[in-house]
Amino acid sequence: MKTTAIAPKERILLIDGLRGFALLGILIAHITYWFNAGPTPDGIFQKYTNDIGFQIAGAFEGIFISGKFYTFFSFLFGLSFALQMESKSFTIGRFVWRLFILGLIGLAHSLHWRGDILSIYFVVGLVMILFRNASDKVLIIASLLLILNLPIRIRDGYRFFYPTPPPTAQQQKQNEQKTKSYWDTVKKGNYRELIAANVPAMVDKFDFQFDSGRIYITLGYFLLGLLAGRRKWFAKWEEHRLFFKKWLKISGFATLGIIAVAVPLGIAFGNGEPKPWFNLLMSALYDVHCMLLTFFYIVGMTLLLQKKSWKGALQNFSVIGKMALTSYLSQTLIGIILFYGVGFNLMGEVNPWICLLLTFPVYGIQILFSRWWLSNYTYGPVEWLWRSLTYLRWQPLKRGDLVAEF
Template identity: 25%
Template sequence: MESTVTLSVEIPKSPPLVAPVLQKDRIQSIDVLRGIALLGILLMNIPYFAMPDYFTKSFAQDPASPNFWTLTVVTILFEGKMRALFSIVFGAGILLFTSRKEESGQPFKALFFQRMGWLVIFGLMHAHLTLWLGDILYFYGLIGMLAFLFRKMKPKYMAMGVPLVAIFGFVAGTLFYQNIREKRLAYKDAVTAQTQQKALSPTQKKALVEWRAIEKERIPNKAEVAENTRLMKSSYSDVAKYVRPKAWDGQTKYLLFSIGDVLALMLLGMALFKWGFLTGQWSKRNYWYVMLVGYAVGLALVIFNYYKMDYLIGANVAPWLARMEVTPINWMGLIYPVQRILLVMAHVAAVILLLKSGIAQGVMRRLAAVGQMAFTNYIMQTVFCTLIFFGYGLNYFAELEYYQLYYVVAGIWLVQLIISPIWLKHYRFGPLEWLWRSLTYRQLQPMRKEEEQE
């Protein structure tokens, strides 16, 4: 019989004091996975800190360019997967937060909702003061409150949320796509009438106005691209003029489009935690099986999708619109949720196998430290990137090649991998983790290690 190596996963009884988890009670695999997700998210975020609209247009179909291969690797291996992993680990974190307190009879519901409420506030500040239009804290705070309500559900029903949301998301996405498509076709009909010098009906006039609004929001023209770039390379107030409306739209107008996906992934994280998958309780054979199947099928799907949708069409608006005009349903949209889950599960299995093997433990400890300070490191990434790329900082916006952005990523990773474990040698929490916990528990938490209660 195969002997299995399990990571430390027992959830100890909480002490009578209502307080954050102690260092000795942390689960290494969860911290490592959170650290990997946190670092990986920067791979996807950095172009939106640094690049103008349509930044892939010049190289998306040019295999001779290093930018092309950088984009290909990042898209295939990491796009969507790191955000999914972060959501999965966040879901597991909900159970970790509540289970210790619930087992010992401590009050926890009010604490949890206070915790999520402060996360919502931090997310608003992150988006509108630090000026990052891709903030996730706001969404995680709101959706975390919903996920909390399902924490008692059986794992098999939690996991069913992923395919159900994938189907619902495809249907909703198709309805949205068809709405845009109808407006595009109505616009073309109006333009044809204009070209033939026919009098436009009220419906045709409306079609011109509606499509122009869509273009302004989603398909900026050259003049608008230049203006957006100018704003990003200007003062804080000018950057805010560009970022804040987009961030606010995401937090209001498009909020409903985010809830299902993130909630399903959080619930999947709860299920995987209950099943022991995230904590190393499965056999090595089963982790190998998940990894090999996930990579074999997932990579085949994502490469096919990348070739059809990114390489052949690229970032060129004209072929994308031409395809939409003749394609009533974008069936390729079914591939994305499948390949993403397969690959994120494969990534997790690979990490757990590394932890079980004992290889690269020094790196794993550093990743765990980054994950333990994920809140601080997430905001630190934004501060670094805004000060490097935005006009009120070093003003490197639209100045670097796409592949050169990942030198900046490597530099930020190096800083966080070095600083995080050094900080945690002396302190219980990262600075923002300490603030978050102090606000949640409504009392200042002990910060230095010697203050930690045994």
């Protein structure tokens, strides 16, 4: 009896490669600013302000990385859902149970690092199930409206005409104290203190998700990935080659257009007193920019990874992608060891441009580890545990192992 959602031989190498590339972008986003998933106290960046490397790293991360790879990863999660639906062993009950286990893994991850996305995936994944039988037209409309952050655009439009009162001096002081307290815990606290500080932060994380609209955007990419899987954009990508090339041009030129509009606006109106209309416009342009660049990365990497000259890159990305959950969690482990007080305590002590360069040796180590692991084992360690709990059977771990029941 088949007991896995997608057996190794059935995997689509391209999707694993895209997943590995997405994890590279996620690593850059997190490591550049020391894996700090909370607000940064005033003055931390002051010593780097005039450093050209800091400015370049900040511009690169802000324009090309921030807000573009959690979206890429979310798209692939929706795509995986579509692929799982095609499996003979797929049932809604089993998928919900699988999501629940992922949520528990995310909960444990959140206790160590505030930036966890897996607990968000549990919530958004439950909503995605409701769209499993929706028409393609519904998926297209719903995904685009959510990706463009329509709920937040409506809220911000309302606040433009009916602004909320600014925080009081007391509230600002409380926020500053809260920020400094967590920073001190990360820098000076022991393991138990770090865990204790992260428990109440779970509420803050969901507040941020809804306040920024990221949770809506994530759902939008889940639905777009579901559509891509249904239409077999990647399973039969050769049939859609022209479609990918078309969207590469559209997303690429449109991204340049957004930058050409946003930069002069920022220079002209970005300084001085806050301007509500300017903030409203720039927020909307930012969401469009993130959408277009995410599309550009998805279609661009799909085309590149199918080239013979990129075969080596595909193999390296794919070994990370086959162990995506393990790789994602191990990135956090590395970040905590490098930057937190329980490790080498480098948070705030190392220029972000140096941290950005650290991405490549860290990612290289992950590739080497993944290659070694997959040469001996069928799944990554966390993937194996996730599958075993999903099916309530010990899944084969060493190559050639038989499935065993608990």
